[in-house]
Amino acid sequence: MQTTTISGLAQAAGVNVETIRFYQRRGLLIEPAKPLGGIRRYDEAEVARVLFIKAAQRIGFTLDEIAQLLQLDDGTRCSEARAIAEHKLADVRQRLQDLQRIETALAKLVDCCAASRGKVSCPLIAALQPASPAV
Amino acid sequence: MQTTTISGLAQAAGVNVETIRFYQRRGLLIEPAKPLGGIRRYDEAEVARVLFIKAAQRIGFTLDEIAQLLQLDDGTRCSEARAIAEHKLADVRQRLQDLQRIETALAKLVDCCAASRGKVSCPLIAALQPASPAV
């Protein structure tokens, strides 16, 4: 499958055709030039791009953020790219911390739930209390 | 501040009054009984609850999921709670993995961006490629 139509792309990436078109409108995907009143063709690079978008989304990036990330891949404007990436990285690390905190809390909950069987009132809420020192 | 009104609660939790009311409608917060045609009062436990909601949200839980999590804190229906918690935990661990992957990718990007200064084309997209083996 070297080049395909929009539905092939959508299928390969596991999304809806409409989603592809939506991403094009948003500028996340570039619409390949239309060959004179006809039908556009897409290659594997586009599939990769869509998969990237989906992966980034699962992690919690917005489409706007993802657009920025995708621009980093251009190769040009390196220092600018770097600044964005650093900002994003700080962001990601914060998320990681929060997530680790909740992971611990949930794991404890499961544990104590297994052990105590009855009077639960577990560390779930407590676990997130010390999470917001400076807003 | 032992008990306060809705605006006090909102302020203490760093959210909008409307947001509190929205959460009440959603069942995330319980509206304390209204004292005869009057004004409801809230205590610190409610503040904690709102902070929890916000913390959980930052991590990527939906309000529905958070509602479930909050119910786990009730102490009753332990086995049920445990099942939900375990499911959520698997979820969280998946998110953690994804997030760690992107953290690595971003860190590399920043690195190579700092080093190569010019021809970037970094590991960002590649980093998420092997992330979806089984859909």
Place this chain on the structure above:
DNA sequence: CTTGACTCCGTACTTGGGTACGGAATTTAT
């Protein structure tokens, strides 16, 4: 050369998570 599938494009609808608005009632300050 017509039928059926697919593409293109615009517009509209949906869901999640709120925010804003407006009128009535109640509380607080003077």
Place this chain on the structure above:
DNA sequence: ATAAATTCCGTACCCAAGTACGGAGTCAAG
């Protein structure tokens, strides 16, 4: 006791991220 601030409540609006729809054009097969 009256004005200003709050609360209560319903309804309506907003943005993000899609999904659905409908008409017109195009392409591939029989």
